[in-house]
Amino acid sequence: MPLERVKAPVRRHNAPLYNWDELVEEDRVHRLIYTDPAVFEIEMTHIFGGTWVYLAHESQIPNPNDFITGKLGLRPILITRDEEGRIRALYNRCSHRGTTICRWEKGNSRSFQCPYHGWNFANTGKLRGVPWPDGYASKLVRDDKYNLAQVPRVESYRGFIFGTLNLAAPPLLQHLGPIKKPIDEWLDRNPGGKVIVCEANRLRYKGNWKLAYDNSGDGYHVVFSHRSLIMTENRFADEATQKGMSYYQNSPDELPMYCQYMGNGHHYKDKRPNLQARTGGLWAIESLHPGMEHVQEKLRTKYGERAEQMLDLAGSEPVNINVFPNLSLLGNHIQVFQPVAFDETDAIWFGTKIEDVDGALGEEVLTDINALRMRTQEGFPNFGEVDDVANFEQIQRGLAAPEDEWIYMNRGYGIPGRIHTLDDGTIKGPATDELFMREYIREWKRLMKADLDIAIQREP
């Protein structure tokens, strides 16, 4: 397929913008990485383009000719599945004059006609025709350069679609590396090892996108930022029946939960070891949700012990699986961080439902469990995330002060015996440490410095 190498992905500067080593130290980072629009502009190619970026989930385009619009950094993208089932990430940009050719967020279509001058493209990106073609000296449909640009590398891992513009990036599987295992476990607890995306809680905040990624594995903020949530979910609980994230309240450093850096910017927080028994343990700490007592009583009466396994499918899996730079699997959510500007970000909490893949649940149980699963997923965005994003906004505001330059990421740093590098190269420490921030920002720095091989391609 014809490739077009892109030599100047960002505005040319006479000298490099910054010495990145001066902005990112071992245990602290400079405020400019959050506040300088020029840094953001470079990130939109070196990070959102230079590495594998999550684009969409296959369940959002299940059928031939389905499409969904999205973004790769700030690039408007049209993710299509063609007649044969092949997925592409097309630039939603007419090759003629630059107009976005599709303004709907999702749908099913074999082709897209540009509203401006009527150029017509197949969902493969290929130009099918232009009005009054005789006005052109040559036949445009025979020249590849008029086909829509597309992301040159698009690969999926178990339903998660990623894309990169960087021809020098390793293959997706290699790039994911050790984070594949928690992704597999997160999927495999569901029937058939799959989930279906079913709408979202969609939030926007006035702050840099990295503030969300900094928070994604942060076990230190929980009892403070989420104090109102923990108070609310425990308003009827006694010590024996503490709900939700209450386990953070006393000596969280000592608990068996842990944080693990998985390489390439990815990291993982596993809170499952805090739970008592695996089956039903998840459900035991689940907050109170609409329909909860009805469904649990109905299932326990009918299915006995097996009911606990069913209820766990509605429970929030206590893990945070963070795939740099923009994907976070937590509870049952597929959370996506979408930069809007250097000081504005969308945080979209896609909900997931399950399918009765092998018929083991039956229609009635499936309906009850999915309904309950919707309600458990609405809890955190409503009562928890709103407080986090309020704090992210206030960080951005605090960072407006130019002279107070540094942000610290040093929790757990320099304490002998606290953090361990395992045989597979992953790094493990207490769940309240900021080790994942120090490690991912090192990967960020590597990418910002990197000599990338950025390209787009067009259908032949």
Next chain:
Amino acid sequence: MSPHASNDPSRVSYYVTNEYYLELIADFSDWQDDALSVVDPAERDLARRLLEQEARLLDRLLYEEWLTLFTRECAYWIPSTPEGGDPRTEIAISFDDRRRLEDRVFRLRTGYAWSQAPASRTARMISNVEIFDCGRDDQRMVRSNFSISEFWDGEIRVLAGWAAHRLRKIEGVWKISAKQVNLLNCDQCIRNPSIIL
């Protein structure tokens, strides 16, 4: 004795059953029909008065009084898609039963709900109030348009859309048994969606 009769919906959630969802979906479908429109001025005025009272209580942050406008078993539903969708298989912006609605108020009262510290100031305009009689003497559906001006974090923004109230007459008093809030931008990213709508 059935647990449904013995348990308090503020403490336990037994009433949100599949049948409850199905009834809710049915009641909030195909009701905005001229043939069902109520013309009686007294009844129209009654509904308008209830909606205005609700708006005033929320603007004044009198959440506990606001809760008394609802039936014991109630739903507060903000769909994430313009069509409303099926809340059993689709994430809503919010879908609260009685207990979660009280959770919502409890959280705002903790003093640690940072998204509402300090609290937004709001002024709600309710208009185009229409009542529909869908064939049950003790039930009315009310459609209204709303515009909420919200002052928060130094600026005023507008949240706009239309609401559907399902009213039920309980012991001679009309109460809200379900409220569906349809934000115009329900399927878009919204900054700090933390006030009660």
